[in-house]
Amino acid sequence: MSAAPSVLVIDDEAQIRKFLRISLCAQGYRVLEAGSGREGLEQAALGRPDLVVLDLGLPDLDGQQVLRELREWSQVPVLVLSVRAGEGEKVQALDAGANDYVTKPFGIQEFLARVRVLLRQGLADQLPVAQVRTGGLLVDFAYRRVQLAEQEVALTRKEYAVLALLARHLGRVVTQQQLLKDVWGPSHAEDSHYLRIVIGHLRQKLGDDPAAPTFIVTEAGVGYRLREQP
Template structure:
């Protein structure tokens, strides 16, 4: 993929970093979109459909790791993480949870450009599916993080929404309890199944979904859960 064909989203709260990257990327022929907060960045990722995201870990409204986790619920766009934190544990955590590369601030622009070129070359040619589910009753707009049931907006907590979005992204497939706990609560909570049971109970209640005769959320006894309402968005 050539620079002129690639759109890069930069999510960083430091104005000088955004300007620096904007100038450097445009000089290489890339189209650049910028965001200063996590919420703005997620909205831009959904509406601008970038070919690559440069994501700072230290954002003012939400941690970059949370942004990455939410983005991975509906997109496999390459993500290069930026951080002043240079510890090995920080890098491993980012890479294990969906980042494609990690660069420590301060960084050289030429090294960054080389890493971007590698990520863009390795990007799958498979187009991203639209981040929306609609079966005429349940609507889940993953881009806007909105859920409607028979036309009425549902007020879901962050955890309830995250569980629903993760199951929907893997629609038709079993997602284990441990996978959900690791992805949404973190690796240290992989055995805290009671957290997941409480959230699933509340989510089913809000969806009017009967566990004994599920319309959308099916329990796979002893294993995990499956979204059965349709195909993945």
């Protein structure tokens, strides 16, 4: 039997750590804890967790610095859990290598769902992926084709590139800057209107309602996420 996935919680609030420990252990995860940034980095190196839950307001190091230092030597999935709800903080954390961002106060069921997504993604990242399926949507990287309910969806080159990038990060937020840089090039990192137009066309072709999206979710002011579905 394989070992249960381990989650490292880096948060200086003992009550938050206790709450998360109880909730995560109830789901069968092993939990490591750290109350400071330095301790968290040490635990990440020694314990080799499968996922890190990181608070930004730590007593010794800012969480953004912890994230930057961690990314110098590890690609472990990181879920930021912070009271900082500002758009700038979210973008900075995601650009620095965070995989997802949840603001406090938070719902434990949504939190656990995001944990499951990141743990699955972490395992999937270890293997070459030829295609991604979510709900009735199939993105086939090998043949550069998209199907919805087994029917071919005709996409332009840019539409496919945006959807493919979201699919490769299934369930995770991809920032506007990352999408623009990867699809249009570094000189277009601020041309967000290009991206909005392509996202609009994708939603039309996928029959996606922006107000209640089935597939492409807008993370306001940050970026987009392709929703993971059975």
